[in-house]
Amino acid sequence: MDLLFAAKYPFTTGARSALLESGISMDEDTLQSGYERATVALSTGKLPKIAAELQSALVSQIASYASARMLLLALNNRYLTNRYAVAEAKRASAYLSGESEQNLELLCQELALRFEKNGRQYLLPFPEYLRFNPHSVDYRLSNRKISGGLVQVSPHERIRIMEEAIKARVGKLPDAKVPASVQPLAKKLLLHLPREELATVKLDSSNYPPCIQNMLVRLRMSENLPHTARWTLAVYLLRSGMKPEEIIGLFKNAPDYSEGTTRYQVEYLKQKGYAMPSCVTMDSYGICVARCRCASPVHYRKEKHGRFAEATRTDLQKGEPGTPSQETPEQTLAKKKWEDAKSRSQ
Template sequence: MSLSREDLAKYPFCREAREYISSLGFTIDEVFHPDFSTNLDRAFERIESAVRVGRVETKLVDLDLEIFSFNIAPIILSVIGDNALSMRYAVAEAKRVYEELRVDEDYKLQLISVNSFNWRVKLIRPGAFQIFFADFLQFSPVFEAFNWKLVNRSVVGGWVYVSRGELARLISERVKGEIFNKSSQPMPSITVPSNVVDRIEGLRKIFSSYRKVLEAEEVKGPVVESAMPPCIRSLMNGLLKGESMPHMARFTLATFLLNVGRSVDDVVKLFIASADYDEKMTRYQVEHLAGLRGSRTKYSTPKCSTLKTFGLCFPDDFCISKRVKHPMTYYKLKVKGSGVRDVEKGGSD
């Protein structure tokens, strides 16, 4: 069995979709050509939908349009050069992919896993799969729920049992990372027509207005380690153990530490423990998040509902009792309530 053209439109990240685009001779230089204006329009529509509602709708009226627009959107985002916008788009597309996959036919999930990601996945029975533990561990650490820990899984001969929904989650996390990677990489020299520049500026303004709603106030003063929320403590512990961290986890940890007063150097040094650490790239990305590059805007930490969507939120009693909705709120309430900052500043007897 193989994927249909409709499947490629729903899952335009897969290997078969990339091969289809390549077979038509499409190159990056043609992205902004007038002949591709319809594809460009749909790509902008995908990004704007991600900004406004946090989701991208699957439209199967024109299958080629879906395939091309999905692969053009990261190019637009790369030209814009705003990692926060790239992450919001990646998250929105990942949600769409998850919703499609969790109700699709089993063989399609297996085909995508094996052919597009080189994962070792077996279909055991309807709705049930086995994935090799090394492939499972690529992304499962981001899901902090009890049932995602390998010690709590059914494992036989190195193969981990997963449901269709769980495999869909793993695939969507991989897709999110790939989109963010492509969207946040500097673009090679490419001429952007003036009319497209105007549309890009319009998109920047739309995102800027939404960013103001999403941003949390930066905390001033010395960093109070004991006030860190449980989500951040877990991310830091995982990083220090050398665990693989998906992009949303890295984005969350870096933006939080920067917003509570950590320096760029401190954050870069923390990521040395990462298995795929690249100092030059890490510094570039952290400086971008700190507002020292690109749009010169300091990025905010994702709110709790967003972290929950990606399995990064596991509230403690303080979160629940205070109805905390943002990691920065947790931190500020803890600092204010404990008086520890006053002690550190010499303000208490």
């Protein structure tokens, strides 16, 4: 086993077996190294590359990864796990661009990414592409060369996709029990949670359009929103009268949050006074989630209480089956009728 490879990419099965072979146990020192790895990742959003290539140093690198994830598993906090995964993916990605083709292929195999070489480009089956592309405008399927179920990507894009797959791999914690003794150290990591809880920001989100609500929910779950989504969200919230400080508070939940960048961006947006993109533009960014038929998300409130309310109602009537929005007494009766009928027939 190439130990250097395993230390660079500690999420691989090779790394796991190297760790087992080394006979290192999850003792206090190992846990401490994991705690340190997680602390650096969570506080700075980054992780340094390997400093020393001694065998023993490499093994401890792998061990620190494994124990960091064990600590995260003990907490099972989505924000911390995602933020940690972003840092690990960035670290791995820094190696990828200088990596040999052979090692890249090995990693792709590990990540279940079936890239095929095609001249200077690569081809990837579309379900894998959909799952792991970085979801920015450049990666929209409409602008891609796709044929026979395979999407064409450049070598650079291939690495970006690998980075996303690594992030997903690191962020997916195993379904395992953690010894109780790990808890005290793990709890210390909670310090890295965003200080302002989201709930303290007053949001009357019930009147926000579905696209904005969706972004807020995804942000709350510490998902990594693409740049265009963050941009539109900030523009919308600024226009709805929220203060920059409050908006920055919201973004604290983003796993790659950096206060400086966020503050700069939000204040820049406010200063520029950008107009809200229209629904068509939102759609082309891939962040429209419903067909609510208003020309722009800022019109949603008005539409919802006016013409739009009417339109949805008739839509529901003529539409194909869907969930009834609010059950009427007649519906309850009817439902009971079917349920009774069904229980008789089974």
